[in-house]
Amino acid sequence: MNKLTLLGGITPQRFLREYWHKKPLLIRQAIPGFKPLLTREQLAELATHDDVESRLISHFGAHWEMRHGPIAELPPYGKNGWTMLVQGVNLHHDAADALMQQFRFIPDARLDDLMISYATDTGGVGPHFDSYDVFLLQAFGERRWRVSAQKDLSLIEGMPLKILKNFHAEQEFVLEPGDMLYLPPHYAHDGVAVGECMTYSVGFRAPSYQEIGESFLQFMADSIELPGRYADPDLSSGRHPAEISSAMLERVASEIARIRFTKDDIAIFLGEYLSEPKPNVFFAAPAKSLSLKRFAEASIRQGVSLSRKTRMLYRGKYVFINGESFTVKREDKSSLAALANDRRLEGKLVGGVSGDVLEALHTWYEDGWLQLGQK
Numbered sequence: 001m002n003k004l005t006l007l008g009g010i011t012p013q014r015f016l017r018e019y020w021h022k023k024p025l026l027i028r029q030a031i032p033g034f035k036p037l038l039t040r041e042q043l044a045e046l047a048t049h050d051d052v053e054s055r056l057i058s059h060f061g062a063h064w065e066m067r068h069g070p071i072a073e074l075p076p077y078g079k080n081g082w083t084m085l086v087q088g089v090n091l092h093h094d095a096a097d098a099l100m101q102q103f104r105f106i107p108d109a110r111l112d113d114l115m116i117s118y119a120t121d122t123g124g125v126g127p128h129f130d131s132y133d134v135f136l137l138q139a140f141g142e143r144r145w146r147v148s149a150q151k152d153l154s155l156i157e158g159m160p161l162k163i164l165k166n167f168h169a170e171q172e173f174v175l176e177p178g179d180m181l182y183l184p185p186h187y188a189h190d191g192v193a194v195g196e197c198m199t200y201s202v203g204f205r206a207p208s209y210q211e212i213g214e215s216f217l218q219f220m221a222d223s224i225e226l227p228g229r230y231a232d233p234d235l236s237s238g239r240h241p242a243e244i245s246s247a248m249l250e251r252v253a254s255e256i257a258r259i260r261f262t263k264d265d266i267a268i269f270l271g272e273y274l275s276e277p278k279p280n281v282f283f284a285a286p287a288k289s290l291s292l293k294r295f296a297e298a299s300i301r302q303g304v305s306l307s308r309k310t311r312m313l314y315r316g317k318y319v320f321i322n323g324e325s326f327t328v329k330r331e332d333k334s335s336l337a338a339l340a341n342d343r344r345l346e347g348k349l350v351g352g353v354s355g356d357v358l359e360a361l362h363t364w365y366e367d368g369w370l371q372l373g374q375k
């Protein structure tokens with residue numbers, strides 16, 4: 001793989017080997033001459049929508065306050081010490097989506113979203129740690145980052161947000177537009193705006209095993225089959241009517257022990273789980289959708305591309321899109337893999353897919369999961 005300016009002139013392999021999950025990396029001019037993709041007004045407008053996750057955090061004096069969006073009204077831009085954070089900007093904005101795509105040297109299954117923060121002078125979210133890796137790209141103005149590998153991650157109790165009780169900065173950097181800081185999970189940090197500033201965070205998803213386990217059991221609940229019904233032709237009357245008998249316990253235990261799952265079940269679960277859009281994501285269907293026949297002609301002419309909001313993954317013969325799974329025929333595997341990897345499919349390749357896949361593409365188009373054209 002090539003050396004990337006984005007990673008300060010090292011290859012993704014070297015970044016993953018030496019820094020990922022291990023230590024911070026400061027990259028001066030990761031994106032030389034970077035200009036913010038949205039103005040503060042455009043960001044504030046996004047934060048008014050109820051399908052956009054946002055927060056407003058202020059520390060006026062020593063007092064921390066946090067409010068969840070939608071944010072109807074902001075403090076005055078002339079007032080110091082507040083910050084607005086908007087999650088998932090890549091879902092709503094083409095250039096933000098294109099910026100996220102630059103981080104696809106990390107697999108899609110691990111990439112989460114692009115968060116944009118706007119802060120007035122001295123604004124920030126306080127010294128804290130995150131459970132995920134993060135790339136912090138300075139987009140506008142300057143931010144002073146202080147970071148620490150400290151093991152003491154205890155938090156001040158009773159705060160509206162996570163604030164470290166004992167933060168001891170070990171390193172300090174002032175980031176300017178185009179500079180980027182990578183931080184591993186659980187690395188203590190505090191970013192304070194030096195004048196008005198905007199920071200873009202590329203975040204990752206790392207569900208807890210508890211969360212994965214609970215979701216897997218829900219998935220299995222929909223797919224297990226245990227025929228028959230409890231019966232006890234050999235029932236004998238005991239002396240204690242309220243006691244569950246050993247015979248009953250044994251019989252139920254042996255039925256439950258019949259529940260099996262395979263690697264394939266896990267693969268299907270994982271693909272559906274990881275491709276599931278967040279609950280506040282809504283797709284826009286085309287204003288006037290084409291019939292299957294017209295769609296087929298148009299898509300062979302123009303190709304198709306995935307919506308910014310679509311999550312598409314695959315594994316072996318399984319393809320996952322927005323929480324649904326499909327088993328694909330051998331002849332369709334490479335075109336669907338191309339659609340997932342490139343997020344678009346040339347017309348020539350659309351022309352080669354089976355009738356089933358063409359119908360699926362048409363349904364996805366009708367649902368707003370993909371659109372005609374190459375984007």
Ligand code: SIN
Binds near residue numbers: 189200
């Ligand atoms: C910010 O952009 O203000 C906060 C990002 C972070 O510290 O995780």
Ligand code: CO
Binds near residue numbers: 128
């Ligand atoms: Co953080």
